[in-house]
Amino acid sequence: MGKVAVIVRVMPESPEVDLEKLKSALKQKLPGIQDIQEEPIGFGLKALKLAAIVNDAGGETDAIEGQLNTIPGVERAEIVEVTLT
Numbered sequence: 001m002g003k004v005a006v007i008v009r010v011m012p013e014s015p016e017v018d019l020e021k022l023k024s025a026l027k028q029k030l031p032g033i034q035d036i037q038e039e040p041i042g043f044g045l046k047a048l049k050l051a052a053i054v055n056d057a058g059g060e061t062d063a064i065e066g067q068l069n070t071i072p073g074v075e076r077a078e079i080v081e082v083t084l085t
Contacts, residue, residue: 004056005034006064007049007081010074015044017073025071026050030064053085 012022023036032052039047054060061082068077 002056003053003085005083005085006052006054006061006079009078009080010048011076013073013075022073029067029071
């Protein structure tokens with residue numbers, strides 16, 4: 001199987017969540033992360049938008065959301081784009 005680039009938007013539980021700690025936890029949970037950017041949402045809340053390279057085998061892209069949603073401080077993680085590399 002090949003590799004795919006996945007763009008994921010991660011919404012923190014509140015504006016008080018330490019984004020640097022959250023970024024570190026995301027990198028530990030998903031080692032293929034290439035880039036993480038902060039995206040202002042409003043009222044002080046910022047989403048994290050990350051790009052990762054993962055295997056396109058056995059529904060691995062589907063499992064990413066579930067893995068990231070288990071991290072403390074994450075309200076919701078959703079895949080917004082998947083492209084071939």
